[in-house]
Amino acid sequence: MKNVLIIGSTGQIGSELTMKLRDIYNGNIVAGYIPGAEPKGVLKESGPSAIVDITNAQQIAETVSEYNIDTIYNLAALLSAVAEAKPQLAWKIGMGGLFNVLEVAREKKCAVFTPSSIGAFGDKTPKDKTPQDTIRDPKTMYGVTKVSGELLSDYYNIRFGVDTRSVRFPGLISYVTPPGGGTTDYAVDIYYSAVKGEKFECPIAANTYMDMMYMPDALRAAIEIMEANPDKLVHRNSFNIASMSFDPEIICSSIKKYIPMFQMEYKVDPLRQAIAESWPNSLDDTCAREEWGWKPEFDLDSMTKDMIVKLRERFN
Numbered sequence: 295m296k297n298v299l300i301i302g303s304t305g306q307i308g309s310e311l312t313m314k315l316r317d318i319y320n321g322n323i324v325a326g327y328i329p330g331a332e333p334k335g336v337l338k339e340s341g342p343s344a345i346v347d348i349t350n351a352q353q354i355a356e357t358v359s360e361y362n363i364d365t366i367y368n369l370a371a372l373l374s375a376v377a378e379a380k381p382q383l384a385w386k387i388g389m390g391g392l393f394n395v396l397e398v399a400r401e402k403k404c405a406v407f408t409p410s411s412i413g414a415f416g417d418k419t420p421k422d423k424t425p426q427d428t429i430r431d432p433k434t435m436y437g438v439t440k441v442s443g444e445l446l447s448d449y450y451n452i453r454f455g456v457d458t459r460s461v462r463f464p465g466l467i468s469y470v471t472p473p474g475g476g477t478t479d480y481a482v483d484i485y486y487s488a489v490k491g492e493k494f495e496c497p498i499a500a501n502t503y504m505d506m507m508y509m510p511d512a513l514r515a516a517i518e519i520m521e522a523n524p525d526k527l528v529h530r531n532s533f534n535i536a537s538m539s540f541d542p543e544i545i546c547s548s549i550k551k552y553i554p555m556f557q558m559e560y561k562v563d564p565l566r567q568a569i570a571e572s573w574p575n576s577l578d579d580t581c582a583r584e585e586w587g588w589k590p591e592f593d594l595d596s597m598t599k600d601m602i603v604k605l606r607e608r609f610n
């Protein structure tokens with residue numbers, strides 16, 4: 295029996311993670327949301343929901359008490375490109391919000407999952423097979439909140455014994471809820487264009503490699519890290535995880551295997567391109583594999599096949 299609060303339950307990760315947690319666990323799996331982003335359809339009907347604004351510590355504490363929550367998934371964040379446009383808000387949500395969550399977790403003895411990102415790395419980080427423990431020198435507000443969040447989460451673990459855990463997510467690709475305002479979003483948008491028979495305008499330049507992951511693997515990672523035996527964890531905040539790395543040409547070729555007429559042209563967005571160039575090409579996820587058995591199931595071609603089948607079911 296597990297009682298879980300998902301803060302940001304209607305976002306790209308939350309909408310799918312909430313449903314998966316409800317499939318797995320018997321207890322209260324509470325969909326936390328902010329007004330204007332209410333749960334709908336099956337997400338609304340399949341379990342309890344509550345208004346939980348991460349910037350409101352009292353709302354978090356009341357929901358944790360009401361549902362006897364033992365685990366909090368803290369998924370509220372602005373993605374990288376939006377965070378550059380609204381750095382103050384990104385800090386307020388990313389750091390102020392995390393502080394609220396950690397304080398409630400300390401008082402009420404909850405475990406906490408807060409995703410980090412490949413955005414935690416920067417220009418001085420080794421680009422290829424980026425090690426688990428290395429330089430974290432992001433130059434974006436998104437990255438600054440991710441590194442600070444990793445440090446603060448480890449602090450709460452060491453100082454107060456709060457069970458904080460995290461993974462550094464790559465770009466996440468899903469056919470369910472689209473991302474909004476990320477640098478890796480092109481790798482989702484490209485599938486929508488391909489299935490709709492549209493030419494895709496790619497905002498990221500050829501030869502720009504980033505780590506990506508199919509959502510089913512990302513959801514498994516978020517659940518498995520929280521279920522891992524704590525005695526085996528040398529690291530906590532945050533683990534490199536990886537499954538595939540590609541540039542726009544490679545994902546375009548993968549789509550063309552299934553949709554030969556698909557066309558792509560480049561219309562590079564300077565902001566997203568600069569962010570992408572500051573991030574690693576690929577991560578080394580050896581520590582996650584060794585400490586809690588992480589193993590991805592999807593590679594680029596199996597993801598492409600599934601994305602196209604699922605999006606065709608929706609659009610055709």
Ligand code: AKB
Nearest residue numbers: 373374411476477478
């Ligand atoms: C983004 O592009 O901002 C995110 C991320 C890699 O953290 N998808």
